Amino acid sequence: MKESSVDLYFFSGTGNTLLAARAVADELRAGGKKVRLLRLEKGIPAPADDTALGIAVTIACFSTYPFVWDVLEKLSAGEGRSAFALSTMGGFSGGLRAPLRALLDKKGFKTVGYAEFVMPSNYANKRIPAEENAVKIRKCEEDARRFARELLEERASWRRGGPLSPFFNWLARKKAPWALMKRSFPLEVDRNSCIQCGKCARLCPAKNIVMEEYPRFLDRCVVCQRCVAFCPPAAISVTGKKYAQYRAVEYDTLVSDTL
Numbered sequence: 001m002k003e004s005s006v007d008l009y010f011f012s013g014t015g016n017t018l019l020a021a022r023a024v025a026d027e028l029r030a031g032g033k034k035v036r037l038l039r040l041e042k043g044i045p046a047p048a049d050d051t052a053l054g055i056a057v058t059i060a061c062f063s064t065y066p067f068v069w070d071v072l073e074k075l076s077a078g079e080g081r082s083a084f085a086l087s088t089m090g091g092f093s094g095g096l097r098a099p100l101r102a103l104l105d106k107k108g109f110k111t112v113g114y115a116e117f118v119m120p121s122n123y124a125n126k127r128i129p130a131e132e133n134a135v136k137i138r139k140c141e142e143d144a145r146r147f148a149r150e151l152l153e154e155r156a157s158w159r160r161g162g163p164l165s166p167f168f169n170w171l172a173r174k175k176a177p178w179a180l181m182k183r184s185f186p187l188e189v190d191r192n193s194c195i196q197c198g199k200c201a202r203l204c205p206a207k208n209i210v211m212e213e214y215p216r217f218l219d220r221c222v223v224c225q226r227c228v229a230f231c232p233p234a235a236i237s238v239t240g241k242k243y244a245q246y247r248a249v250e251y252d253t254l255v256s257d258t259l
């Protein structure tokens, strides 16, 4: 990447992608780049000159969240700036790599590198295998630093295609799977354990939670699991399911201004 600065926008439901993005940012800084780690859910304004674009997102439903696509769709023209992307997933990414490259190419970015990393699954966990998860997280952070060095040395790549890609690329931006996800993972609050702190409403990227006496859910859930993950007494859950609460970082890290 020829640019001296990088704006790395991330969306992370439960902290996995934040850890990967932070490892990339730290390594780029060590390599002399000025890096800002920014929240994608706040939108992406037109970049300053001499600034590369980085995107870091969760793999969800073999792509990423529809609201992430909406933000990316509104990106201003790349004008030849470098763009790279990374994602984290539980095991199989499906169709993010090629459709994201196509979108950035169309916007006029120079797509210089894409990498995806396995992280602990953050939803529908019956139990949390803490040691296995710690190994995955360490490996992801190492691989993310390696990816950053490849970007610095202009050795990174952004492959097209793949054996199953036509189907998953076709599926990547369809809304129908999300209607099903929302129906399959309805949320509820246990009023006996809710401490009425309002963190869920403040964290929700979709503004789907209204804090009345207790949290009330609207119809805009993006199923990112943030409210479930960061509820201090684990009072929010998928209705009728005994899923274990998972998060990769603590609340203060997720909301921190210094990343």
Ligand SMILES: Cc1cc2nc3c(=O)[nH]c(=O)nc-3n(C[C@H](O)[C@H](O)[C@H](O)COP(=O)(O)O)c2cc1C
Pocket (backbone or CB within 6 Å): 011, 012, 013, 014, 015, 016, 017, 018, 057, 058, 059, 060, 061, 062, 063, 088, 089, 090, 091, 092, 093, 094, 119, 120, 121, 122, 123, 181, 222, 223, 224, 225, 248
């Ligand atoms: C709604 C939803 C859908 C998911 N779909 C996939 C998927 O299709 N493939 C996969 O490998 N992981 C999937 N995952 C797991 C996440 O990609 C993985 O745990 C990721 O690292 C979470 O990152 P985050 O904490 O930054 O949001 C899904 C998670 C959620 C919440």
